[in-house]
Amino acid sequence: MNIYAHRGNSGFFPENTMYAFKKSLDLDICGIELDVQKTKDGILVVHHDETLGRVFDGKGYIKKLTFDQLVDSNLNNDELISRDDCKIPTLEEVLELIKPTNLTINIEIKNNKVRYKGIEEDIINLVKNHNMEERVLISSFNYRSLKRIFRLDPTIKTAYLVGAFTFKHKSLKKVLKRCKECNCTYIHPSYDVVNKELVTEAHKKGISVQVYTVNSITIMKKLIKLKVDGVFTNYPKIINTIVNENL
Template sequence: MKIFAHRGLSGFYPENTILAFKKCLNLNIYGIELDVQKSKDNHLVVIHDEKVDRTFIGSGYIKDMTLEELKSLKSSFKDFEDNEDCKIPTLEEVLKLFKPTEFIINIELKNSKTKYKDLEKDVIKLVKKLKMGKKVIISSFRMDSLKKVRKYSSKVKIAYLVSDKFYKLRPKFLIFLDLINYNFSYVNPNHKLVDKNFIKKYHSKNLQVLCYTVNTIEDYERLSKIKADGIFTDFANIFPLTCD
């Protein structure tokens, strides 16, 4: 079972920060997951929400703030307000942190609500610049966004994120068609959607199934039993540390 630290070791430290990622470096896990958006001045930044309000002391949309403004914000996580490793990092800073390691980095494109211009192109450009194509998975809930990723790179691994809402709305045969035609490597579903038949269906298309967000041993054991390929978890240090 592949274990990914969801937004870093986010069950214990401020999510998507250098500190949360550093705390993963000595763990025997497969990789980390992070979210990327763009600042007003076109920098790739690592943060989940479209607004800073939940995770930082401040208010406003990422798209309306410069990198300097974003970097000035303090974490809203108690006792970490003044920790310099708890600022909003750039994607380049995080990738460079993991470049010397064997970790796989799942980059989620956060573009379901805010349609950032050239987000896919800029992410691929950075990955190529750092020569980290083999260490990266690009994921998104938007199929059109992943098709753009494939346009800019024929080799980078891509993953379709599946939520309960979108899975019900989109005909499954169309999903299968796109997954095959655009050479997907993974399907990343909400773990509540996953049963034996789900696993069997996607394994038959040579796709691995990575489930989010799994935070209990009971869910881990259920998914392991039905042969899910991996999980994203906020508590990567407490699950059985087996990875392949």
């Protein structure tokens, strides 16, 4: 089963920082997951929220700030403010860190709320510059974005992110149809919408199921029984132990 460190080893270290990613390198896992936004001056940065304030001090939308302004931001946790690895990193920094390893990088494009013009092409060009096309998986809640990725480079694997909100408006049949229309290799559902029918029907269509965000041992054991293909977790070492004990 594929296990990804969600925003790095974020259960113990500051999410989406180089520090959290470095703490994931020696774990027996498939890869890391991260989120990408784009700054005012066109730099791809790794940050979950569209705005500052929750993890880092400062305020404002990422898209309205330059990279230099973001670098000046510090963690809200005073104990780690001085740590150089606890700044907002660029996607390029993370690619360079992961390249010498065997890990996969799941890049989630955060463009379901804020539209970043050309972000798909920017990401693909950066990935190609580092010759990491086979080591990258790109996911998004925005299915139009996934279609653009396929048009730009059909060799890069993609995943359609879905949660409870999606299933309020779409049936499972329509969701899986959308996956096929986007040429997705994976569907990434939230743990609270996963059931036997979803896993079975996805597998029938050749779509692998990787679930987010799994931090409960009880839920993990349920997912093992359902035979999902992977999980994203803030506690990769703990979840990996549960997998090894139950497979």
